[in-house]
Amino acid sequence: MGEAIVITSGKGGVGKTTTSANIGTALALQGKKVCLVDTDIGLRNLDVVMGLENRIIYDLVDVTDGRCRLNQALVKDKRFDELYMLPAAQTKDKNAVTPEQMKDIILELKKDFEYVIIDCPAGIEQGFKNAIAGADQAIVVTTPENAAVRDADRIVGLLESSHIQSPKLIVNRIRANMVRSGDMLDIDDILQVLNIDLIGIVPDDELVIRAANLGEPTVMNPDSKAAMAYRNIARRILGDTVPLMLLDQKKSVLTRMKKFFGMS
Amino acid sequence: MTVKSNYVTIKGIKDGLVFLLDDQCDITELLSELRYKLEHSHQNILTGPIIHVDVKLGSRLVTEDEKQLIVDVLKQKGNLLIRSVESLSSEEDSSKDQISTIIGMVRSGQVLHHEGNLLFLGDVNPGGTIICTGDIYVLGSLRGMAHAGVDGNEGAIIAASYFSPTQLRIADIISRPPDEWETRESGMEYAYLLDGVMQIDKITNIVRLGRDFKVFKGV
Numbered sequence: 001m002g003e004a005i006v007i008t009s010g011k012g013g014v015g016k017t018t019t020s021a022n023i024g025t026a027l028a029l030q031g032k033k034v035c036l037v038d039t040d041i042g043l044r045n046l047d048v049v050m051g052l053e054n055r056i057i058y059d060l061v062d063v064t065d066g067r068c069r070l071n072q073a074l075v076k077d078k079r080f081d082e083l084y085m086l087p088a089a090q091t092k093d094k095n096a097v098t099p100e101q102m103k104d105i106i107l108e109l110k111k112d113f114e115y116v117i118i119d120c121p122a123g124i125e126q127g128f129k130n131a132i133a134g135a136d137q138a139i140v141v142t143t144p145e146n147a148a149v150r151d152a153d154r155i156v157g158l159l160e161s162s163h164i165q166s167p168k169l170i171v172n173r174i175r176a177n178m179v180r181s182g183d184m185l186d187i188d189d190i191l192q193v194l195n196i197d198l199i200g201i202v203p204d205d206e207l208v209i210r211a212a213n214l215g216e217p218t219v220m221n222p223d224s225k226a227a228m229a230y231r232n233i234a235r236r237i238l239g240d241t242v243p244l245m246l247l248d249q250k251k252s253v254l255t256r257m258k259k260f261f262g263m264s
Numbered sequence: 265m266t267v268k269s270n271y272v273t274i275k276g277i278k279d280g281l282v283f284l285l286d287d288q289c290d291i292t293e294l295l296s297e298l299r300y301k302l303e304h305s306h307q308n309i310l311t312g313p314i315i316h317v318d319v320k321l322g323s324r325l326v327t328e329d330e331k332q333l334i335v336d337v338l339k340q341k342g343n344l345l346i347r348s349v350e351s352l353s354s355e356e357d358s359s360k361d362q363i364s365t366i367i368g369m370v371r372s373g374q375v376l377h378h379e380g381n382l383l384f385l386g387d388v389n390p391g392g393t394i395i396c397t398g399d400i401y402v403l404g405s406l407r408g409m410a411h412a413g414v415d416g417n418e419g420a421i422i423a424a425s426y427f428s429p430t431q432l433r434i435a436d437i438i439s440r441p442p443d444e445w446e447t448r449e450s451g452m453e454y455a456y457l458l459d460g461v462m463q464i465d466k467i468t469n470i471v472r473l474g475r476d477f478k479v480f481k482g483v
Binding site for chain 2: 158193
Protein backbone atom coordinates (compact mmCIF):
# COMPACT_ATOMS: atom_id res chain seq x y z
CA MET A 1 0.00 0.00 0.00
CA GLY A 2 1.51 3.29 -1.09
CA GLU A 3 1.38 6.73 0.42
CA ALA A 4 -0.70 9.63 -0.85
CA ILE A 5 0.73 13.12 -0.41
CA VAL A 6 -1.25 16.25 -1.29
CA ILE A 7 0.62 19.39 -2.37
CA THR A 8 -1.41 22.42 -1.38
CA SER A 9 -1.01 26.13 -0.59
CA GLY A 10 -4.25 28.09 -0.48
CA LYS A 11 -2.87 30.93 -2.53
CA GLY A 12 -2.46 30.50 -6.27
CA GLY A 13 0.79 30.89 -8.15
CA VAL A 14 3.18 29.85 -5.38
CA GLY A 15 4.33 26.75 -7.26
CA LYS A 16 2.07 23.84 -6.29
CA THR A 17 2.05 22.30 -9.75
CA THR A 18 5.78 22.82 -10.29
CA THR A 19 6.46 21.31 -6.87
CA SER A 20 4.18 18.34 -7.57
CA ALA A 21 5.84 17.67 -10.93
CA ASN A 22 9.34 17.96 -9.53
CA ILE A 23 8.81 15.94 -6.36
CA GLY A 24 7.05 13.25 -8.38
CA THR A 25 9.87 13.13 -10.91
CA ALA A 26 12.51 13.19 -8.17
CA LEU A 27 10.84 10.22 -6.47
CA ALA A 28 10.76 8.40 -9.81
CA LEU A 29 14.48 9.22 -10.20
CA GLN A 30 15.01 7.41 -6.90
CA GLY A 31 13.40 4.36 -8.48
CA LYS A 32 9.97 4.66 -6.88
CA LYS A 33 6.70 3.92 -8.62
CA VAL A 34 4.89 7.25 -8.63
CA CYS A 35 1.52 8.55 -9.82
CA LEU A 36 0.82 12.26 -10.13
CA VAL A 37 -2.83 13.26 -9.78
CA ASP A 38 -4.05 16.63 -11.04
CA THR A 39 -7.20 17.64 -9.13
CA ASP A 40 -7.40 21.13 -10.60
CA ILE A 41 -10.46 20.32 -12.69
CA GLY A 42 -11.20 23.02 -15.22
CA LEU A 43 -7.75 24.60 -14.92
CA ARG A 44 -5.44 21.66 -15.35
CA ASN A 45 -1.79 22.31 -16.03
CA LEU A 46 0.22 19.54 -14.46
CA ASP A 47 0.15 17.85 -17.87
CA VAL A 48 1.63 20.96 -19.49
CA VAL A 49 4.43 21.20 -16.94
CA MET A 50 5.16 17.49 -17.41
CA GLY A 51 4.99 17.83 -21.19
CA LEU A 52 2.32 15.14 -21.45
CA GLU A 53 -0.60 17.23 -22.70
CA ASN A 54 -0.77 15.57 -26.13
CA ARG A 55 -0.91 12.06 -24.67
CA ILE A 56 -4.12 12.53 -22.66
CA ILE A 57 -7.00 10.32 -23.78
CA TYR A 58 -9.23 10.06 -20.71
CA ASP A 59 -9.27 12.15 -17.54
CA LEU A 60 -10.31 12.13 -13.90
CA VAL A 61 -13.95 12.95 -14.61
CA ASP A 62 -14.15 10.22 -17.26
CA VAL A 63 -13.11 7.80 -14.51
CA THR A 64 -15.62 9.02 -11.93
CA ASP A 65 -18.39 9.10 -14.52
CA GLY A 66 -17.57 5.54 -15.56
CA ARG A 67 -16.58 6.30 -19.15
CA CYS A 68 -13.30 4.47 -18.67
CA ARG A 69 -11.36 2.38 -16.20
CA LEU A 70 -8.83 4.07 -13.93
CA ASN A 71 -5.76 2.56 -15.60
CA GLN A 72 -7.01 3.65 -19.03
CA ALA A 73 -6.88 7.26 -17.90
CA LEU A 74 -3.31 7.05 -16.55
CA VAL A 75 -0.75 8.71 -18.80
CA LYS A 76 2.72 7.19 -18.76
CA ASP A 77 5.62 9.62 -18.54
CA LYS A 78 7.92 9.85 -21.52
CA ARG A 79 11.11 9.75 -19.44
CA PHE A 80 10.39 7.25 -16.66
CA ASP A 81 8.66 3.89 -16.92
CA GLU A 82 7.50 4.03 -13.33
CA LEU A 83 6.00 7.53 -13.47
CA TYR A 84 2.34 8.03 -14.37
CA MET A 85 -0.08 10.91 -14.33
CA LEU A 86 -3.84 11.08 -13.88
CA PRO A 87 -4.93 14.28 -15.65
CA ALA A 88 -7.82 16.48 -14.55
CA ALA A 89 -10.67 17.31 -16.90
CA GLN A 90 -10.45 20.66 -18.59
CA THR A 91 -14.08 20.99 -19.62
CA LYS A 92 -15.84 20.52 -16.27
CA ASP A 93 -15.47 22.27 -12.92
CA LYS A 94 -14.53 21.24 -9.37
CA ASN A 95 -18.05 20.10 -8.51
CA ALA A 96 -17.91 17.34 -11.12
CA VAL A 97 -16.18 15.14 -8.53
CA THR A 98 -17.02 14.43 -4.88
CA PRO A 99 -14.53 13.85 -2.05
CA GLU A 100 -15.79 10.24 -1.75
CA GLN A 101 -15.04 9.54 -5.41
CA MET A 102 -11.57 11.04 -5.02
CA LYS A 103 -10.97 8.93 -1.94
CA ASP A 104 -11.84 5.77 -3.89
CA ILE A 105 -9.55 6.70 -6.79
CA ILE A 106 -6.60 7.50 -4.53
CA LEU A 107 -7.17 4.27 -2.60
CA GLU A 108 -7.14 2.37 -5.88
CA LEU A 109 -3.92 4.10 -7.00
CA LYS A 110 -2.22 3.42 -3.66
CA LYS A 111 -2.53 -0.30 -4.37
CA ASP A 112 -0.37 0.00 -7.49
CA PHE A 113 1.94 2.90 -6.66
CA GLU A 114 4.43 3.57 -3.89
CA TYR A 115 3.72 7.30 -3.96
CA VAL A 116 0.63 9.18 -5.11
CA ILE A 117 1.33 12.91 -5.41
CA ILE A 118 -1.88 14.98 -5.51
CA ASP A 119 -1.70 18.45 -7.02
CA CYS A 120 -4.31 20.57 -5.23
CA PRO A 121 -6.03 23.59 -6.80
CA ALA A 122 -5.82 27.04 -5.19
CA GLY A 123 -8.57 28.00 -2.79
CA ILE A 124 -10.34 26.28 0.08
CA GLU A 125 -13.52 25.18 -1.66
CA GLN A 126 -14.67 21.94 -3.25
CA GLY A 127 -11.42 21.44 -5.19
CA PHE A 128 -9.38 21.59 -1.99
CA LYS A 129 -11.76 19.20 -0.21
CA ASN A 130 -11.50 16.77 -3.12
CA ALA A 131 -7.71 16.95 -3.15
CA ILE A 132 -7.23 16.25 0.56
CA ALA A 133 -9.95 13.59 0.79
CA GLY A 134 -7.71 10.68 -0.15
CA ALA A 135 -4.39 12.02 1.12
CA ASP A 136 -2.42 10.55 4.01
CA GLN A 137 -0.01 13.45 4.27
CA ALA A 138 0.15 17.05 3.16
CA ILE A 139 2.89 19.36 2.00
CA VAL A 140 2.06 23.06 2.18
CA VAL A 141 3.89 25.27 -0.30
CA THR A 142 4.40 28.93 0.45
CA THR A 143 6.56 31.75 -0.86
CA PRO A 144 8.26 34.34 1.35
CA GLU A 145 5.42 36.84 1.03
CA ASN A 146 2.98 37.85 3.72
CA ALA A 147 -0.05 37.06 1.59
CA ALA A 148 1.18 33.55 0.79
CA VAL A 149 2.09 32.88 4.44
CA ARG A 150 -1.35 34.08 5.56
CA ASP A 151 -3.05 31.68 3.16
CA ALA A 152 -0.69 28.86 4.10
CA ASP A 153 -1.63 29.43 7.74
CA ARG A 154 -5.31 29.14 6.84
CA ILE A 155 -4.61 25.91 4.95
CA VAL A 156 -2.59 24.47 7.83
CA GLY A 157 -5.52 25.23 10.13
CA LEU A 158 -7.92 23.45 7.79
CA LEU A 159 -5.57 20.48 7.40
CA GLU A 160 -5.09 20.15 11.15
CA SER A 161 -8.83 20.03 11.66
CA SER A 162 -9.13 17.34 8.96
CA HIS A 163 -7.85 13.76 9.06
CA ILE A 164 -4.36 14.87 8.02
CA GLN A 165 -2.00 15.37 10.89
CA SER A 166 1.18 17.49 10.98
CA PRO A 167 1.49 18.90 7.45
CA LYS A 168 5.00 19.70 6.18
CA LEU A 169 6.19 22.99 4.73
CA ILE A 170 8.09 23.94 1.60
CA VAL A 171 9.23 27.53 1.25
CA ASN A 172 9.49 28.19 -2.45
CA ARG A 173 11.21 30.91 -4.46
CA ILE A 174 13.57 32.21 -1.86
CA ARG A 175 15.99 34.88 -3.03
CA ALA A 176 19.06 34.79 -0.84
CA ASN A 177 20.13 38.34 -1.67
CA MET A 178 16.71 39.80 -0.83
CA VAL A 179 16.56 37.90 2.45
CA ARG A 180 20.00 39.17 3.34
CA SER A 181 19.03 42.75 2.64
CA GLY A 182 15.92 42.30 4.78
CA ASP A 183 13.48 42.88 1.92
CA MET A 184 12.12 39.34 2.03
CA LEU A 185 10.73 37.30 4.89
CA ASP A 186 13.31 34.78 6.02
CA ILE A 187 12.66 31.13 6.84
CA ASP A 188 12.60 31.74 10.59
CA ASP A 189 9.91 34.42 10.30
CA ILE A 190 7.74 32.05 8.29
CA LEU A 191 8.33 29.10 10.61
CA GLN A 192 7.51 31.22 13.65
CA VAL A 193 4.08 31.98 12.28
CA LEU A 194 3.23 28.62 10.75
CA ASN A 195 4.87 26.45 13.41
CA ILE A 196 5.03 23.26 11.31
CA ASP A 197 7.93 21.06 10.17
CA LEU A 198 9.99 22.34 7.29
CA ILE A 199 10.67 19.72 4.63
CA GLY A 200 12.57 21.91 2.21
CA ILE A 201 13.44 25.31 0.85
CA VAL A 202 13.63 25.98 -2.86
CA PRO A 203 15.63 28.92 -4.16
CA ASP A 204 14.21 31.13 -6.89
CA ASP A 205 15.63 29.85 -10.14
CA GLU A 206 14.97 30.99 -13.69
CA LEU A 207 15.68 27.49 -14.92
CA VAL A 208 12.42 26.37 -13.29
CA ILE A 209 10.39 28.68 -15.52
CA ARG A 210 12.33 27.60 -18.60
CA ALA A 211 11.90 23.93 -17.76
CA ALA A 212 8.16 24.33 -17.12
CA ASN A 213 7.73 25.95 -20.53
CA LEU A 214 9.66 23.12 -22.14
CA GLY A 215 7.55 20.51 -20.37
CA GLU A 216 10.58 19.06 -18.61
CA PRO A 217 10.62 18.99 -14.80
CA THR A 218 13.58 20.97 -13.44
CA VAL A 219 14.74 18.03 -11.37
CA MET A 220 16.28 16.56 -14.53
CA ASN A 221 18.65 19.53 -14.81
CA PRO A 222 21.92 18.89 -12.95
CA ASP A 223 22.91 22.57 -12.97
CA SER A 224 19.78 23.97 -11.34
CA LYS A 225 19.85 24.95 -7.66
CA ALA A 226 16.13 24.41 -7.43
CA ALA A 227 16.57 20.91 -8.87
CA MET A 228 18.92 20.00 -6.04
CA ALA A 229 16.40 21.34 -3.54
CA TYR A 230 13.64 19.18 -5.04
CA ARG A 231 15.85 16.09 -5.04
CA ASN A 232 16.62 16.75 -1.37
CA ILE A 233 12.91 17.04 -0.59
CA ALA A 234 12.26 13.72 -2.33
CA ARG A 235 14.97 12.08 -0.24
CA ARG A 236 13.45 13.50 2.94
CA ILE A 237 10.08 12.06 1.91
CA LEU A 238 11.83 8.70 1.57
CA GLY A 239 13.06 9.06 5.13
CA ASP A 240 16.68 10.15 4.60
CA THR A 241 18.07 12.87 6.80
CA VAL A 242 19.37 15.51 4.45
CA PRO A 243 20.51 18.77 6.01
CA LEU A 244 18.71 21.89 4.79
CA MET A 245 20.90 23.80 2.45
CA LEU A 246 21.29 27.20 4.00
CA LEU A 247 21.18 29.78 1.29
CA ASP A 248 24.12 31.81 2.51
CA GLN A 249 26.32 28.80 2.98
CA LYS A 250 25.29 27.46 -0.35
CA LYS A 251 26.24 30.71 -1.98
CA SER A 252 29.67 30.55 -0.40
CA VAL A 253 30.11 26.97 -1.56
CA LEU A 254 29.16 28.02 -5.06
CA THR A 255 31.55 30.93 -5.12
CA ARG A 256 34.26 28.72 -3.72
CA MET A 257 33.57 26.22 -6.47
CA LYS A 258 33.61 28.93 -9.09
CA LYS A 259 36.91 30.17 -7.74
CA PHE A 260 38.21 26.60 -7.78
CA PHE A 261 37.25 26.05 -11.39
CA GLY A 262 38.58 29.46 -12.35
CA MET A 263 41.93 28.51 -10.90
CA SER A 264 42.12 25.09 -12.50
CA MET B 265 -53.80 30.21 51.44
CA THR B 266 -53.25 33.88 50.85
CA VAL B 267 -50.33 35.51 49.17
CA LYS B 268 -48.18 36.88 51.95
CA SER B 269 -45.55 38.54 49.87
CA ASN B 270 -44.42 39.04 46.31
CA TYR B 271 -41.58 36.65 45.77
CA VAL B 272 -42.74 35.87 42.27
CA THR B 273 -43.32 38.61 39.71
CA ILE B 274 -44.68 37.72 36.33
CA LYS B 275 -44.09 40.15 33.51
CA GLY B 276 -45.27 40.01 29.94
CA ILE B 277 -42.79 40.74 27.17
CA LYS B 278 -43.28 40.87 23.44
CA ASP B 279 -42.88 37.16 22.82
CA GLY B 280 -43.62 35.55 26.14
CA LEU B 281 -43.47 35.88 29.90
CA VAL B 282 -40.64 36.65 32.31
CA PHE B 283 -40.74 35.16 35.81
CA LEU B 284 -38.74 37.35 38.14
CA LEU B 285 -38.02 35.31 41.26
CA ASP B 286 -36.96 36.95 44.50
CA ASP B 287 -33.35 36.15 45.34
CA GLN B 288 -33.46 36.73 49.11
CA CYS B 289 -36.29 34.50 50.38
CA ASP B 290 -36.13 30.82 51.21
CA ILE B 291 -36.29 28.49 48.24
CA THR B 292 -39.24 26.48 49.65
CA GLU B 293 -41.29 29.65 50.12
CA LEU B 294 -40.43 30.67 46.63
CA LEU B 295 -41.53 27.33 45.24
CA SER B 296 -44.83 27.30 47.14
CA GLU B 297 -45.67 30.80 46.00
CA LEU B 298 -44.78 29.93 42.44
CA ARG B 299 -47.03 26.89 42.65
CA TYR B 300 -49.85 28.96 44.16
CA LYS B 301 -49.63 31.63 41.49
CA LEU B 302 -49.63 29.07 38.72
CA GLU B 303 -52.53 27.08 40.10
CA HIS B 304 -54.76 29.73 41.63
CA SER B 305 -54.28 33.44 41.22
CA HIS B 306 -52.89 33.69 37.72
CA GLN B 307 -54.70 30.78 36.19
CA ASN B 308 -56.39 32.87 33.52
CA ILE B 309 -53.24 34.12 31.84
CA LEU B 310 -51.38 30.88 32.24
CA THR B 311 -53.77 28.70 30.31
CA GLY B 312 -54.28 28.72 26.61
CA PRO B 313 -51.73 28.85 23.81
CA ILE B 314 -48.07 27.97 24.27
CA ILE B 315 -46.06 30.79 25.84
CA HIS B 316 -42.29 31.16 25.99
CA VAL B 317 -40.99 31.69 29.48
CA ASP B 318 -37.74 33.21 30.72
CA VAL B 319 -36.92 32.60 34.37
CA LYS B 320 -34.69 35.14 36.11
CA LEU B 321 -33.33 34.07 39.46
CA GLY B 322 -31.58 37.34 40.29
CA SER B 323 -28.42 36.87 42.30
CA ARG B 324 -29.65 33.74 44.06
CA LEU B 325 -27.08 30.98 44.33
CA VAL B 326 -28.88 27.88 43.10
CA THR B 327 -27.75 24.33 42.67
CA GLU B 328 -28.71 22.37 39.59
CA ASP B 329 -31.28 20.45 41.68
CA GLU B 330 -32.98 23.61 42.87
CA LYS B 331 -33.03 24.93 39.34
CA GLN B 332 -34.68 21.69 38.29
CA LEU B 333 -37.33 22.04 41.03
CA ILE B 334 -38.30 25.46 39.71
CA VAL B 335 -38.40 24.18 36.17
CA ASP B 336 -40.53 21.20 37.25
CA VAL B 337 -43.12 23.47 38.86
CA LEU B 338 -43.37 25.51 35.69
CA LYS B 339 -43.53 22.41 33.55
CA GLN B 340 -46.73 21.28 35.27
CA LYS B 341 -48.45 23.86 33.13
CA GLY B 342 -48.38 22.33 29.71
CA ASN B 343 -48.49 25.61 27.86
CA LEU B 344 -45.37 27.11 29.43
CA LEU B 345 -42.29 26.54 27.29
CA ILE B 346 -39.16 27.34 29.27
CA ARG B 347 -36.71 29.20 27.10
CA SER B 348 -34.04 30.14 29.62
CA VAL B 349 -33.21 30.08 33.31
CA GLU B 350 -30.84 32.89 34.16
CA SER B 351 -29.03 33.51 37.36
CA LEU B 352 -26.79 36.54 37.59
CA SER B 353 -24.68 35.21 40.40
CA SER B 354 -23.62 31.99 38.78
CA GLU B 355 -22.64 33.75 35.57
CA GLU B 356 -20.69 36.46 37.27
CA ASP B 357 -18.98 34.14 39.67
CA SER B 358 -17.61 32.01 36.93
CA SER B 359 -16.46 34.93 34.85
CA LYS B 360 -15.12 37.19 37.54
CA ASP B 361 -12.62 35.14 39.42
CA GLN B 362 -12.02 32.09 37.35
CA ILE B 363 -9.76 31.92 34.40
CA SER B 364 -9.96 29.06 31.95
CA THR B 365 -6.91 27.79 30.16
CA ILE B 366 -7.01 26.79 26.51
CA ILE B 367 -4.02 25.41 24.66
CA GLY B 368 -3.56 25.50 20.90
CA MET B 369 -2.98 27.80 18.03
CA VAL B 370 -5.43 30.20 16.43
CA ARG B 371 -4.53 30.25 12.76
CA SER B 372 -5.67 32.56 9.99
CA GLY B 373 -9.43 32.35 9.54
CA GLN B 374 -10.03 30.61 12.86
CA VAL B 375 -12.07 32.20 15.66
CA LEU B 376 -11.87 31.25 19.31
CA HIS B 377 -14.97 32.25 21.28
CA HIS B 378 -14.84 32.14 25.04
CA GLU B 379 -17.14 33.06 27.92
CA GLY B 380 -15.27 34.54 30.85
CA ASN B 381 -11.57 35.14 31.28
CA LEU B 382 -9.14 33.28 29.08
CA LEU B 383 -5.56 32.21 29.42
CA PHE B 384 -4.46 31.06 26.00
CA LEU B 385 -1.24 29.08 25.70
CA GLY B 386 -0.09 29.36 22.09
CA ASP B 387 0.00 31.82 19.24
CA VAL B 388 -2.71 33.87 17.62
CA ASN B 389 -1.62 34.29 14.01
CA PRO B 390 -2.46 37.16 11.68
CA GLY B 391 -6.02 36.62 10.47
CA GLY B 392 -6.91 34.64 13.60
CA THR B 393 -9.34 35.99 16.20
CA ILE B 394 -9.98 35.56 19.91
CA ILE B 395 -13.33 36.81 21.18
CA CYS B 396 -13.91 36.79 24.91
CA THR B 397 -16.43 38.22 27.39
CA GLY B 398 -13.70 38.78 29.97
CA ASP B 399 -9.95 39.35 29.92
CA ILE B 400 -7.60 37.75 27.41
CA TYR B 401 -4.10 36.70 28.40
CA VAL B 402 -2.00 35.15 25.67
CA LEU B 403 1.06 33.19 26.70
CA GLY B 404 2.57 33.27 23.23
CA SER B 405 2.49 35.66 20.31
CA LEU B 406 -0.57 37.79 19.69
CA ARG B 407 -0.33 38.67 16.01
CA GLY B 408 -4.00 38.46 15.11
CA MET B 409 -7.11 40.16 16.49
CA ALA B 410 -8.26 40.06 20.09
CA HIS B 411 -11.62 41.30 21.35
CA ALA B 412 -12.00 41.39 25.13
CA GLY B 413 -15.15 42.33 27.05
CA VAL B 414 -17.25 41.63 24.01
CA ASP B 415 -20.50 42.08 25.98
CA GLY B 416 -19.54 45.66 26.75
CA ASN B 417 -17.21 45.17 29.71
CA GLU B 418 -14.92 48.18 29.41
CA GLY B 419 -12.79 46.98 32.29
CA ALA B 420 -11.52 43.99 30.33
CA ILE B 421 -7.88 43.84 29.34
CA ILE B 422 -5.78 42.08 26.71
CA ALA B 423 -2.26 40.94 27.55
CA ALA B 424 0.29 38.92 25.60
CA SER B 425 3.88 37.72 25.91
CA TYR B 426 4.61 39.00 22.44
CA PHE B 427 2.26 41.87 21.81
CA SER B 428 1.96 42.54 18.09
CA PRO B 429 -1.75 42.41 17.22
CA THR B 430 -3.25 43.45 13.90
CA GLN B 431 -6.15 44.98 15.77
CA LEU B 432 -7.45 45.19 19.33
CA ARG B 433 -10.98 45.61 20.57
CA ILE B 434 -12.18 46.14 24.12
CA ALA B 435 -15.96 46.44 24.49
CA ASP B 436 -16.90 48.79 21.60
CA ILE B 437 -13.54 50.47 21.22
CA ILE B 438 -11.40 49.46 18.26
CA SER B 439 -7.73 50.27 17.96
CA ARG B 440 -4.93 49.32 15.63
CA PRO B 441 -1.22 49.57 16.21
CA PRO B 442 0.62 52.04 14.01
CA ASP B 443 -1.17 55.37 14.17
CA GLU B 444 -2.84 55.17 17.53
CA TRP B 445 -0.16 53.77 19.79
CA GLU B 446 3.27 55.14 20.31
CA THR B 447 5.89 52.94 18.71
CA ARG B 448 7.68 50.68 21.09
CA GLU B 449 9.43 47.38 21.25
CA SER B 450 6.96 44.54 21.15
CA GLY B 451 7.28 42.73 24.43
CA MET B 452 5.08 41.60 27.26
CA GLU B 453 2.38 44.24 27.28
CA TYR B 454 -1.31 44.71 27.90
CA ALA B 455 -4.07 46.91 26.57
CA TYR B 456 -6.83 48.55 28.62
CA LEU B 457 -9.37 51.33 28.26
CA LEU B 458 -8.86 54.68 29.95
CA ASP B 459 -11.80 57.07 29.47
CA GLY B 460 -12.82 55.23 26.34
CA VAL B 461 -9.36 55.32 24.76
CA MET B 462 -7.17 52.28 24.27
CA GLN B 463 -3.92 52.39 26.18
CA ILE B 464 -0.93 50.06 25.97
CA ASP B 465 1.45 49.54 28.84
CA LYS B 466 4.09 47.16 30.09
CA ILE B 467 2.73 44.19 31.96
CA THR B 468 4.62 45.26 35.11
CA ASN B 469 2.43 48.34 35.33
CA ILE B 470 -0.76 46.32 35.42
CA VAL B 471 -1.05 47.00 39.16
CA ARG B 472 -1.78 50.67 38.39
CA LEU B 473 -4.99 49.62 36.68
CA GLY B 474 -6.60 49.62 40.12
CA ARG B 475 -8.66 46.53 39.51
CA ASP B 476 -9.48 43.97 42.15
CA PHE B 477 -6.43 41.85 41.41
CA LYS B 478 -4.86 39.87 44.18
CA VAL B 479 -1.66 41.85 44.53
CA PHE B 480 1.52 40.35 45.89
CA LYS B 481 3.39 42.88 47.96
CA GLY B 482 6.02 40.75 49.65
CA VAL B 483 6.97 41.12 53.30
